[in-house]
Amino acid sequence: MRVVNIKLNRGGRLLAGAIPIIAMLIVYGVMSAARLEANEYDKVLPTFGAMSDAFLRLAIETDARTGQITLLADTLASLRRLGIGAAIATLSALVFGIALGVVPTVRAALGPLIGIIAVIPPIAILPILFIALGLGETSKIALIAIGIAPFMIRDMAAHVSALPVEQIIKAQTLGANSWQLTLRVVVPQALPRLIHSLRLSMGPAWVFLISAEAIASNVGLGYRIFLVRRYLSMDIILPYVAWISLLAIATDALLMLLSRRAYPWAHEGGR
Amino acid sequence: MSAILSFDNVWVEYRDKVVLESVTLDIEERSFVSLVGPSGAGKSTFLRLVLGQEGPTRGTVLLDGTKLKPECEPDRGVVFQKYSVFPHMTALQNVMLGLECARAPVMARLYGKARKRARDEAAAMLEAVGLAHNLDIYPAQMSGGMQQRLAIAQALVKHPRILLLDEPFGALDPGIRLDMQALVTRLWREHGLTILLVTHDIQEAFKLGTRVLAFDKRRHDPHAPHRYGATAVYDVALDRKDREDAERELAAHLSPQPAAAGAA
Ligand SMILES: Nc1ncnc2c1ncn2[C@@H]1O[C@H](COP(=O)(O)OP(=O)(O)OP(=O)(O)O)[C@@H](O)[C@H]1O
Ligand SMILES: [Mg+2]
Numbered sequence: 001m002r003v004v005n006i007k008l009n010r011g012g013r014l015l016a017g018a019i020p021i022i023a024m025l026i027v028y029g030v031m032s033a034a035r036l037e038a039n040e041y042d043k044v045l046p047t048f049g050a051m052s053d054a055f056l057r058l059a060i061e062t063d064a065r066t067g068q069i070t071l072l073a074d075t076l077a078s079l080r081r082l083g084i085g086a087a088i089a090t091l092s093a094l095v096f097g098i099a100l101g102v103v104p105t106v107r108a109a110l111g112p113l114i115g116i117i118a119v120i121p122p123i124a125i126l127p128i129l130f131i132a133l134g135l136g137e138t139s140k141i142a143l144i145a146i147g148i149a150p151f152m153i154r155d156m157a158a159h160v161s162a163l164p165v166e167q168i169i170k171a172q173t174l175g176a177n178s179w180q181l182t183l184r185v186v187v188p189q190a191l192p193r194l195i196h197s198l199r200l201s202m203g204p205a206w207v208f209l210i211s212a213e214a215i216a217s218n219v220g221l222g223y224r225i226f227l228v229r230r231y232l233s234m235d236i237i238l239p240y241v242a243w244i245s246l247l248a249i250a251t252d253a254l255l256m257l258l259s260r261r262a263y264p265w266a267h268e269g270g271r
Numbered sequence: 272m273s274a275i276l277s278f279d280n281v282w283v284e285y286r287d288k289v290v291l292e293s294v295t296l297d298i299e300e301r302s303f304v305s306l307v308g309p310s311g312a313g314k315s316t317f318l319r320l321v322l323g324q325e326g327p328t329r330g331t332v333l334l335d336g337t338k339l340k341p342e343c344e345p346d347r348g349v350v351f352q353k354y355s356v357f358p359h360m361t362a363l364q365n366v367m368l369g370l371e372c373a374r375a376p377v378m379a380r381l382y383g384k385a386r387k388r389a390r391d392e393a394a395a396m397l398e399a400v401g402l403a404h405n406l407d408i409y410p411a412q413m414s415g416g417m418q419q420r421l422a423i424a425q426a427l428v429k430h431p432r433i434l435l436l437d438e439p440f441g442a443l444d445p446g447i448r449l450d451m452q453a454l455v456t457r458l459w460r461e462h463g464l465t466i467l468l469v470t471h472d473i474q475e476a477f478k479l480g481t482r483v484l485a486f487d488k489r490r491h492d493p494h495a496p497h498r499y500g501a502t503a504v505y506d507v508a509l510d511r512k513d514r515e516d517a518e519r520e521l522a523a524h525l526s527p528q529p530a531a532a533g534a535a
Contacts, residue, residue: 164353166351166353166355169324169343170349170351170354170355170356170422171357171368171372172343172344173322173343173345173347173429174368174369174372174426174429175369175372175373175429176379177372177376179377179379180372180379183378183379184368184371184372184379184380185357189357189358189359265358265359265409266359268409268412
């Protein structure tokens with residue numbers, strides 16, 4: 001049988017996916033043990049036990065200085081920034097992307113500007129944001145929003161312009177004016193794509209969040225990682241990275257679930 | 272009978288490419304006009320003029336004696352070969368859309384009693400096209416024939432005077448095609464429609480039409496094929512019995528098409 005035609009069943013797929021992960025964990029365990037064998041004070045590859053101890057301390061104990069549970073405070077602060085930034089980007093993608101895609105005049109007027117903004121590396125304007133908006137929450141949220149919005153807006157506009165012209169014409173022959181056409185034909189078909197493009201943007205959004213937190217913050221997942229880096233605390237950094245991945249995976253799964261629930265028609269006939 | 276549509280020396284050009292040239296003809300109310308011709312002859316362009324999707328470069332198109340605005344209006348319905356229905360709406364929602372746009376200017380959605388009434392109207396229309404048992408499924412769950420039935424119901428719920436069909440059965444199996452031909456003929460009579468049907472099937476054109484119009488180029492410039500446009504080179508009313516003779520006569524009028532003459 002050809003390799004391209006071999007399909008696994010559900011159990012087979014789970015197993016196939018688990019093997020590399022387990023292998024990676026084993027390799028880590030072996031290497032960590034070897035390093036600690038050579039030097040019992042080695043901090044680079046801590047044991048799983050050391051990592052869970054350190055992580056649990058941050059997850060359960062209240063920090064004496066702040067009076068808060070560190071992990072909880074970091075997670076809430078980061079998710080809040082991420083959530084607000086992503087929400088602003090999503091909303092502007094919905095409004096501008098659809099206006100750009102539907103109304104030729106808007107496309108002519110705003111297309112070039114958004115094109116220019118899109119090619120600026122967002123991290124390069126981080127200093128501008130810090131100067132203009134201060135070191136507080138606003139500049140971090142702004143970086144996330146500015147970082148991902150241009151891609152989302154352009155993706156949305158491209159998706160909307162690619163709707164078959166037959167649909168747009170048909171709606172008009174059914175008596176729809178521009179507003180009704182947008183509301184009933186364009187927006188509903190744009191929403192599943194918007195969720196899709198948000199899912200794709202969450203990766204960059206985390207990058208911008210952690211960059212901003214690393215540079216100027218006093219709470220947050222990115223802040224914590226860069227803070228403990230000074231003490232080479234890999235026993236905190238590694239679990240934090242795993243925790244971030246877990247949050248990212250959960251967000252993605254939630255968005256996917258939302259899309260499937262709300263827009264079943266958009267998920268018909270997928271492979 | 273009076274002319275519902277009249278074309279007076281109509282030209283359509285895209286830059287230096289002439290697509291239609293000096294088209295002059297009248298279309299009677301309640302006629303069933305079949306449009307045939309080689310690929311690229313401008314049949315869809317002709318429909319787009321009637322639809323108001325675009326205006327002529329020169330000449331005038333009159334609807335009931337007044338000049339047609341280059342905008343689509345609900346008095347002219349359309350069914351394309353593909354993409355005529357909205358994939359995100361169920362059959363019922365697809366048909367209700369036309370009613371909701373007219374009755375709910377701001378939200379384009381109806382509620383309560385008004386919704387119930389629109390729903391019943393839409394359901395009746397779906398029943399008329401044979402989709403009575405498929406009200407709540409999405410187009411992706413329908414066969415090609417069912418989707419075209421839905422597209423027809425969606426257009427007819429607005430009670431258009433003119434129905435434009437651009438190769439509506441082009442992608443259907445022969446058996447389904449026959450059913451669809453019978454359906455369209457019945458609806459044409461029942462609703463007193465004027466139908467313009469583009470088809471590549473000459474038999475279909477003669478079977479359904481009360482008039483067959485063939486578009487083709489009168490003149491050819493071998494060095495610059497875009498120089499001349501197509502026009503109605505053959506036009507026959509079929510209230511006579513000799514449909515087969517007319518069909519043969521038409522074959523002699525059309526320029527021979529290369530075997531692989533293109534897709535739609
Ligand atoms: N917007 C446009 N710009 C430039 N050329 C166009 C445009 N629309 C149509 N044409 C050209 O006009 C010609 C006629 O097109 P049209 O689609 O009307 O042909 P048709 O008779 O419907 O062909 P088919 O049977 O393949 O559907 C084609 O050569 C096409 O390339
Ligand atoms: Mg065509």
